[in-house]
Amino acid sequence: MKKAWRLIEALLVTVLMLTIVPQKTSAADKQEARTDNYLRNVKRKGELVMGTSPDFPPYEFVKNVNGKSKVVGMDIEVGKKVARDMGVKLVVRTMDFDSLLVALETGKVDMVISGMDATPKRAQSVDFSRAYYKSGQNLLIRTEDQDKYHDYKSFAGKAIGAQTGSMQATLIKQQAKKSKLKTMDKDNDLVLGLKTHKFDAVAVDKATAEAFAKNTSGIMVIPSGFKVDSAGSAIAFHKGAKSLVKQANKSIAEIKQKDLINQKYLPKAGKYLAGGKSKKENKASNSMWAYKDFFIAGVGYTLFISAISVFFGFLLGAILAFMRLGRNQIARSVATAYIEFVRGTPLMVQLLFIYFGLGLIINIPALLSGIIAVSLNSAAYVAEVIRSGISSIAVGQTEASRSLGLSRTATMRYVIMPQAMKNIWPALGNEFVSLIKESSIVSVIGVKDLIYQSRIVQADTYRGVMPLVITMILYFIITFGLSSLMKVFERKMNHD
Amino acid sequence: MTDKSPVIKVEHLQKSFGNNKVLKDINAEVNEGQVICLIGPSGAGKSTFLRCLNLLDQPSSGKVIFENKELTALSEDQLDQLREKMGMVFQQFNLFPHMSIIENIKLAPMKVKGMSSKDAEAKGLELLRQVGLEDKADAFPASLSGGQQQRVAIARALAMDPEVMLFDEPTSALDPEMVGEVLKVMQDLAQKGMTMVVVTHEMGFAKNVADEVWFMADGYIQEKAAPQQFFTQPQTQRAQDFLARVLEA
Numbered sequence: 136m137k138k139a140w141r142l143i144e145a146l147l148v149t150v151l152m153l154t155i156v157p158q159k160t161s162a163a164d165k166q167e168a169r170t171d172n173y174l175r176n177v178k179r180k181g182e183l184v185m186g187t188s189p190d191f192p193p194y195e196f197v198k199n200v201n202g203k204s205k206v207v208g209m210d211i212e213v214g215k216k217v218a219r220d221m222g223v224k225l226v227v228r229t230m231d232f233d234s235l236l237v238a239l240e241t242g243k244v245d246m247v248i249s250g251m252d253a254t255p256k257r258a259q260s261v262d263f264s265r266a267y268y269k270s271g272q273n274l275l276i277r278t279e280d281q282d283k284y285h286d287y288k289s290f291a292g293k294a295i296g297a298q299t300g301s302m303q304a305t306l307i308k309q310q311a312k313k314s315k316l317k318t319m320d321k322d323n324d325l326v327l328g329l330k331t332h333k334f335d336a337v338a339v340d341k342a343t344a345e346a347f348a349k350n351t352s353g354i355m356v357i358p359s360g361f362k363v364d365s366a367g368s369a370i371a372f373h374k375g376a377k378s379l380v381k382q383a384n385k386s387i388a389e390i391k392q393k394d395l396i397n398q399k400y401l402p403k404a405g406k407y408l409a410g411g412k413s414k415k416e417n418k419a420s421n422s423m424w425a426y427k428d429f430f431i432a433g434v435g436y437t438l439f440i441s442a443i444s445v446f447f448g449f450l451l452g453a454i455l456a457f458m459r460l461g462r463n464q465i466a467r468s469v470a471t472a473y474i475e476f477v478r479g480t481p482l483m484v485q486l487l488f489i490y491f492g493l494g495l496i497i498n499i500p501a502l503l504s505g506i507i508a509v510s511l512n513s514a515a516y517v518a519e520v521i522r523s524g525i526s527s528i529a530v531g532q533t534e535a536s537r538s539l540g541l542s543r544t545a546t547m548r549y550v551i552m553p554q555a556m557k558n559i560w561p562a563l564g565n566e567f568v569s570l571i572k573e574s575s576i577v578s579v580i581g582v583k584d585l586i587y588q589s590r591i592v593q594a595d596t597y598r599g600v601m602p603l604v605i606t607m608i609l610y611f612i613i614t615f616g617l618s619s620l621m622k623v624f625e626r627k628m629n630h631d
Numbered sequence: 632m633t634d635k636s637p638v639i640k641v642e643h644l645q646k647s648f649g650n651n652k653v654l655k656d657i658n659a660e661v662n663e664g665q666v667i668c669l670i671g672p673s674g675a676g677k678s679t680f681l682r683c684l685n686l687l688d689q690p691s692s693g694k695v696i697f698e699n700k701e702l703t704a705l706s707e708d709q710l711d712q713l714r715e716k717m718g719m720v721f722q723q724f725n726l727f728p729h730m731s732i733i734e735n736i737k738l739a740p741m742k743v744k745g746m747s748s749k750d751a752e753a754k755g756l757e758l759l760r761q762v763g764l765e766d767k768a769d770a771f772p773a774s775l776s777g778g779q780q781q782r783v784a785i786a787r788a789l790a791m792d793p794e795v796m797l798f799d800e801p802t803s804a805l806d807p808e809m810v811g812e813v814l815k816v817m818q819d820l821a822q823k824g825m826t827m828v829v830v831t832h833e834m835g836f837a838k839n840v841a842d843e844v845w846f847m848a849d850g851y852i853q854e855k856a857a858p859q860q861f862f863t864q865p866q867t868q869r870a871q872d873f874l875a876r877v878l879e880a
Binding site: 529531532534535536537538540541542543545549553554 | 685687707708711712714715716717718719721723725726727728729738739742743784787788791797
């Protein structure tokens, strides 16, 4: 009998997974069918949504403008130009470079401009515009090593860093075969890795390399020596969105004809990079205090996400726990399957699945996706905490209560739960603390939580370690505060 | 006493746990005001039988009839209503450790019968007085001795005005010097005419208080007899062996 239910549970999980797949293909088919409505749809919306990974100065980066974070850079100017030519407003949505193409495929964004090269491999899944800018490839090295290294060939047996999923990573793999490739998500981390000797060079785009070298002490630019047959940076659109590509190409033709990038866009980005101040003033604004609003906003988001997720996680977790303890065989199997499945898969994947996967059916904003993912994940753990808390109460308590004529519900309410809470409470506190920490994963899809903000401050100040230290301290204050609060209640409960 | 219909009637009761047949075929009747003592070797199914009477254990087959109602056929709600009329006292007392003594006693009258807190309190204090523990009303179970806890457990069951009291080895978990105080309370109860079914190893209690002794072994009631007759002239070989071993010890 037990075996049979195990089997049914396994089946449930499989069915759950399979139901997603057909919906995905049908949604994709639908999108394929209305190919030429892309431009019309954008015009009807009145806005063109651009996806970008803002850690790539001077292409795109985040700047503290009058105390508010703003995505600026050359690509933003290109995006604005394209939007203006379509007669709509530009909306910028930020996320990790890795997530950009998925966001495009799942309709989270209308286009991607992120210093992205139009490689043939990428062109298989998206449609590119003509190139709007062609830059070179450079290596960043530590200034002290300038006599040792000349181009990629000097790095035989040594490690070179590059951004995950970037063209530079591919170049290293294909051409610098004697070197080891180390990838990281963020350019800031790469520069930090270089300075802390994690590797001896970082392969980046020329414009980016120059921006970093100018703003970071102790590193310099050398030629890469890579043979590049790239067509240059281009705008990516959904596969089949020919109407948008055609319209964008018109704008790009004008940009090229008037040399807008070199004449207007790059100088403007450079002004943001320098902060429009002398070098001394620039340094002053790099002090962490100047970015306090970023950290405050980050703490706010982290607390907001955590608080809502704790609430719903607890509610759903309690329901699941009672389903699992109840007599209804079906409810029990559903709850068990859910708990095992959620605990057996990484939160990261669950988050991406909700944001991108379910995004094919309904469009859930990043913040809401983050809250849903963290809540659903936490519920599984809370359910187990509650279940084991209840199971730990001796069966004699239930029997005594039932023999007195108390119903199942009354027994749970007056006899079991008050005792179980004493066991559940400390474990629940631990679960909430780890929820706060794990909520940091939402930064992956661009939710502006504490981690996300610290990334921005890193990018903005060209300082790698200090923002991390501050972030760590802030997380600690939050989690320590929470666990202290839980202990106060715990003590109170034990006194009663 | 016996010409009325029985309070509890058991017909062809069977109970298995997995492949283990604990009760094989039990037929018995308990009449109003009767005190039954169930004795027999451990593993004979005495406790299981008792727990089948108020369906804490669901019988595998057979009937349990209480107040002319067949319990195995009842819904959970109906069962709750009948359970309150069958008080039960456990080997491990099973007081609620998060409640004071008086709260332990008040809980069921208030939540099941809807009695006011004041009435329940008055009743609880009266019952505590009867078991000699009125000064412990506000203490918590953990601060009481085993004998005191068991007396509270009896008072708690009595607070529901049960028609039958079921005792599941009420003195087995007690230190020897505390057995007496609990048996005394039970004896008082029997004298007041309470119908009682008692699983016990206290042969003295069975001899002096019981109206009938049921000897159980191997999943059957092997012998039913008045205590005088059972302890002097047991009919079955199993009972003779059992008594020889028990009385020798």
